[in-house]
Amino acid sequence: MLKRLIASRETLLIAAILLLLALIASRFPAFIAPSNLAHVFNDTSPLILLAIGQMIVILTRCIDLSVAANLALTGMVVSMVNVAAPGLPIVVILAIAIGLGTLLGMFNGLLVWKLQIPPIVVTLGTMTIFRGIIFLISDGKWVNSHEMSPAFKAFPRAELLGLPVLSWIAILAVILFTIVMTRTTLGRAFYAAGGNPHAATYAGIDVGKTQFWAFTISGALAGLTGYLWVSRFAVSYVDIAGGFELDVVAACVIGGVSIMGGVGTVGGALLGALFLGIIKNALPVVDISPFWQLAISGGAIIIAVALNAQANRKKGRIILKRAEQTS
Amino acid sequence: MSTADRMIPDRLRSPMEQRLKSWETLLLLVAIGIFVANSFASPYFLNAWNLSDATFNFTEKAMIAFAMALLIISGEIDLSVASIIALASTAMGAAVQMGVGTPGLVLIGLGVGLLCGAFNGVLVTRMGLPSIVVTIGTMSLFRGISYIVLGDQAFRGYPESFSWFGQGYVWWVISFELVLFAIIAVIYAMLLHKTNFGRAVYAIGNNATGAMFSGIRVQRVKFILFLLTGLMSGVAAICLTARLGSTRPSIAMGWELEVVTMVVLGGVSILGGSGTILGVVIAAFVMGLVTFGLGLLNVPGIVMSIVIGALLIGVIALPRLWSMWRAR
Numbered sequence: 001m002l003k004r005l006i007a008s009r010e011t012l013l014i015a016a017i018l019l020l021l022a023l024i025a026s027r028f029p030a031f032i033a034p035s036n037l038a039h040v041f042n043d044t045s046p047l048i049l050l051a052i053g054q055m056i057v058i059l060t061r062c063i064d065l066s067v068a069a070n071l072a073l074t075g076m077v078v079s080m081v082n083v084a085a086p087g088l089p090i091v092v093i094l095a096i097a098i099g100l101g102t103l104l105g106m107f108n109g110l111l112v113w114k115l116q117i118p119p120i121v122v123t124l125g126t127m128t129i130f131r132g133i134i135f136l137i138s139d140g141k142w143v144n145s146h147e148m149s150p151a152f153k154a155f156p157r158a159e160l161l162g163l164p165v166l167s168w169i170a171i172l173a174v175i176l177f178t179i180v181m182t183r184t185t186l187g188r189a190f191y192a193a194g195g196n197p198h199a200a201t202y203a204g205i206d207v208g209k210t211q212f213w214a215f216t217i218s219g220a221l222a223g224l225t226g227y228l229w230v231s232r233f234a235v236s237y238v239d240i241a242g243g244f245e246l247d248v249v250a251a252c253v254i255g256g257v258s259i260m261g262g263v264g265t266v267g268g269a270l271l272g273a274l275f276l277g278i279i280k281n282a283l284p285v286v287d288i289s290p291f292w293q294l295a296i297s298g299g300a301i302i303i304a305v306a307l308n309a310q311a312n313r314k315k316g317r318i319i320l321k322r323a324e325q326t327s
Numbered sequence: 328m329s330t331a332d333r334m335i336p337d338r339l340r341s342p343m344e345q346r347l348k349s350w351e352t353l354l355l356l357v358a359i360g361i362f363v364a365n366s367f368a369s370p371y372f373l374n375a376w377n378l379s380d381a382t383f384n385f386t387e388k389a390m391i392a393f394a395m396a397l398l399i400i401s402g403e404i405d406l407s408v409a410s411i412i413a414l415a416s417t418a419m420g421a422a423v424q425m426g427v428g429t430p431g432l433v434l435i436g437l438g439v440g441l442l443c444g445a446f447n448g449v450l451v452t453r454m455g456l457p458s459i460v461v462t463i464g465t466m467s468l469f470r471g472i473s474y475i476v477l478g479d480q481a482f483r484g485y486p487e488s489f490s491w492f493g494q495g496y497v498w499w500v501i502s503f504e505l506v507l508f509a510i511i512a513v514i515y516a517m518l519l520h521k522t523n524f525g526r527a528v529y530a531i532g533n534n535a536t537g538a539m540f541s542g543i544r545v546q547r548v549k550f551i552l553f554l555l556t557g558l559m560s561g562v563a564a565i566c567l568t569a570r571l572g573s574t575r576p577s578i579a580m581g582w583e584l585e586v587v588t589m590v591v592l593g594g595v596s597i598l599g600g601s602g603t604i605l606g607v608v609i610a611a612f613v614m615g616l617v618t619f620g621l622g623l624l625n626v627p628g629i630v631m632s633i634v635i636g637a638l639l640i641g642v643i644a645l646p647r648l649w650s651m652w653r654a655r
Contacts, residue, residue: 063459065584111640115647118597124584125640132633140627238629243581246463259457291478291576295471301464305456 009256009308013271017278024282031285038163044277045170046071046232048270049225050244051251052177053218055269058252060194060211061261062112062119067222068244069130070104074226076134079143079152079236086149093152093227101223102216104130109215113208119215127245134238145234156232166228173221178266190214194261250297251276254304275300350594353642354609358616365620372623379500383570385589385615386508387563388582389607392589393515394559396607398552399590400519402532402599403458405447405556408563409582410469415439415564417473420482420574429489436565437558443469444557451553452546466583473576482574493570504566508611511559516604524548532599588639589614613638 025032050067057064078097081088104126111122145153156166163171181187192200193210200207230236255272257264276297283293365372372378391408398405418439419432427435443465450461495503519525527548530538539545568574593610595602614635621631 111644115644115651117640117643117647120587121591121597121643122640124588124591125636127584128588128632128636129640132630132636135627135629136633140629246466249460249463250467253460253463259460289475289478291474292471294467294474298464298467298469298471301467302450302461305460305464306450306454309454309456 010265010267010271012307013255013268013275017271017275020275020278020282024278024286028285031282038167040277040281041170041274042164042167043281044273045166046225046229047244047247047251047273047277048170049173049221049228050218050248051255051269051273052173052266053221054248055252055255055257055264055266056177056181056190057119057211057214057218058194058249058257058259059190059261059264060207060214061197062211062214063123063249063259064105064108064215064218065120065123065245065249066104066108066127066130067218067248068241069127069134070101070219070222071226071229071244072238072240072242073104073130073134074101074223075230075240076138076143076236076238078227079148079230080137082149082152083143083147086152090151090155094224097223097227098220099223101226102220105216105219105222106212108219109212112215113212116208119211131238138236138238140238143230143236148231148234153231153234156228166232169224169228174266174270181266186210186213191262194263196262247276247297250301253301253308256304256308258308272304350642351603351606351609353646354592354594354606354613357638357642358609358613361613361616361620365616365623368620369623372620375500377619377623379502379505381615381619382502382505382508384618385611386502386504387566387570388586388589388614389508389611390511390563390566391556391559391582391586392593392607392611393511393604394552394555395586396590396593396595396602396604397515397519397525397528398556399587399595399597400532400599400602401528401549401552402535403451403549403552404462404587404597405444405553406459406462406583406587407443407447407466407469408556408560408586409579410466410473411440411443411557411560412564412567412579412582413473413576414443414469415561416568416574416578417476417482417576419485419564419568421476423482423484423486429486432485432489433492433565436568437561440557440559440561440564441554442557443560444554445550447557448550448553452550470576473578477574477576483572485569485572490569490572493566493568493572504570507562507566511562512604512608519604524551528552529600532596532601585614585635588635592639592642 021032030036050071054064054067074097077100078093081096082093108119108122108126111117111126112119156164156169158165160168181190189200189205189210190213192203192205193207197207200210229241233240251272252264252269253259253272254275255264255268255270257268257272279296279300280293283290283296395405395408415436419436422432422435447458447462447465450456450465451458492503497503497506519528527538527543530541530543531545531548535545563579567579571578589610590602590607591597592613593602593607595606617634617638618628618631621634622628
């Protein structure tokens with residue numbers, strides 16, 4: 001048990017994160033003050049939410065490149081709804097955000113499930129389509145802070161037991177999806193469909209339908225994050241969260257989610273997102289120009305994947321070793 | 328594509344279905360349709376100079392798309408191509424500040440491209456890492472280095488002779504880039520369809536393990552393919568930098584997805600094993616015509632992305648919907 005715990009991916013990541021924090025703290029102790037760590041967590045919460053959805057999609061051997069565009073579209077729609085009807089209660093706004101995100105995710109899922117179009121093609125297409133639609137509905141204009149109603153902006157920042165609501169939503173999502181992934185048949189189906197689709201089919205799991213649900217969940221989380229994002233930053237425009245889909249995939253990969261499907265945990269996605277979030281927040285503190293951020297996160301991704309592959313390499317028979325590598 | 332679908336050989340399908348299924352035919356029809364629609368939509372469309380300008384929309388991306396097509400046919404992908412452009416362009420910009428002349432700049436552009444391709448290739452083939460993740464990583468890394476070097480600055484001051492690569496005309500309205508595009512298309516078509524190397528690429532995409540046991544050096548072929556996408560990104564970097572006359576770290580942002588879109592629209596299966604260069608050539612023209620035509624109609628660039636995205640999904644979905652409808 002102890003041996004398994006030490007060897008596990010999550011323990012390794014926690015160790016890496018603690019090391020990273022220790023390094024930063026050695027020069028800037030203020031960084032690890034609880035209030036600052038809470039700020040870092042809050043700042044990383046949108047990434048955590050999206051990474052959970054992306055993890056489930058990648059588990060089923062798919063990829064969702066449309067999450068950031070889904071986030072941006074949903075965010076624009078709810079902020080425009082807010083401008084049109086400022087009195088609308090937050091519950092309705094949340095319902096619209098999650099509902100719209102879910103629908104967009106379902107659209108991806110249906111194309112993958114019913115038409116069997118490769119997921120990377122589907123989401124590449126919907127990514128550009130969603131971004132284009134944002135421009136169409138907004139006419140390229142921004143929705144600025146002063147146009148949004150105070151209640152709309154206040155929700156993710158409202159403090160509950162010392163943490164903003166945004167953080168609480170991320171924590172709730174982590175708990176909820178940990179339960180879903182480890183305790184429900186749907187959770188098991190995600191692992192089975194990605195781990196070995198043929199075996200899953202024989203075990204009575206509809207692989208296509210499972211992938212459909214993975215996209216639906218990813219879409220719902222992206223929609224929810226869309227509202228949280230625009231209300232937190234109090235601005236909404238076409239290019240919001242541009243390129244964020246790759247951060248999300250990166251968080252999953254760093255968190256040990258195998259791009260080949262079937263391997264990954266909610267905890268891993270959480271830690272991967274935190275790792276990226278800490279780097280992002282630490283750079284300005286340790287006085288490194290933000291221009292280094294891309295290169296550092298790119299390096300981190302490559303190192304993480306390399307380590308991951310080393311850990312997963314099975315000691316096969318010599319004759320099959322090369323064959324394993326090629327396939 | 329499901330395995331069951333692959334089991335039916337094409338010769339057992341009806342001739343009509345074969346012709347309908349031919350991606351190139353379908354794409355060609357789409358291209359002609361857009362061309363006709365364009366000429367009705369705007370009186371300025373049918374003008375030699377305008378049409379020539381339209382080619383700049385796709386030639387640079389298409390040069391990379393040819394190499395990318397081979398890579399995708401072999402079952403891998405390179406998402407770092409746009410970042411390689413940024414890095415190669417940054418290196419050329421830095422060289423200009425040191426007074427390097429045009430031949431030196433071209434060598435530096437190609438060299439950086441090759442180096443980046445080799446880096447991707449080593450990570451994928453030597454360490455056995457999945458290419459989609461590796462190149463998401465190097466995509467950030469390469470562009471990150473450009474940001475580190477440039478910050479929010481721009482490199483300018485390219486020599487007069489250098490700009491010819493992006494703005495020069497070989498004959499009347501035929502630009503240098505268009506000629507280069509045609510030459511590269513022919514080279515890649517020969518390489519993929521007429522050589523043992525091309526056959527090896529298909530074999531690897533269909534069954535890498537089988538290809539290995541039939542004597543194909545899978546990892547070496549894949550390494551060469553990564554070198555090629557790197558090299559073509561270097562070529563594109565030279566043309567684009569010469570055309571813009573300046574280097575910014577955000578140069579060619581988002582191109583990787585447009586290049587992949589072009590390849591997939593061209594009928595190359597993203598799962599590997601099938602596709603043709605002709606398809607990619609037609610897809611390049613389709614995308615170029617769409618963006619140019621909509622541009623004449625003053626449609627903003629971002630709205631064009633709806634059309635491109637819908638084309639990408641539609642062109643793949645329609646034949647499937649059609650066969651589903653037929654099977655009922």
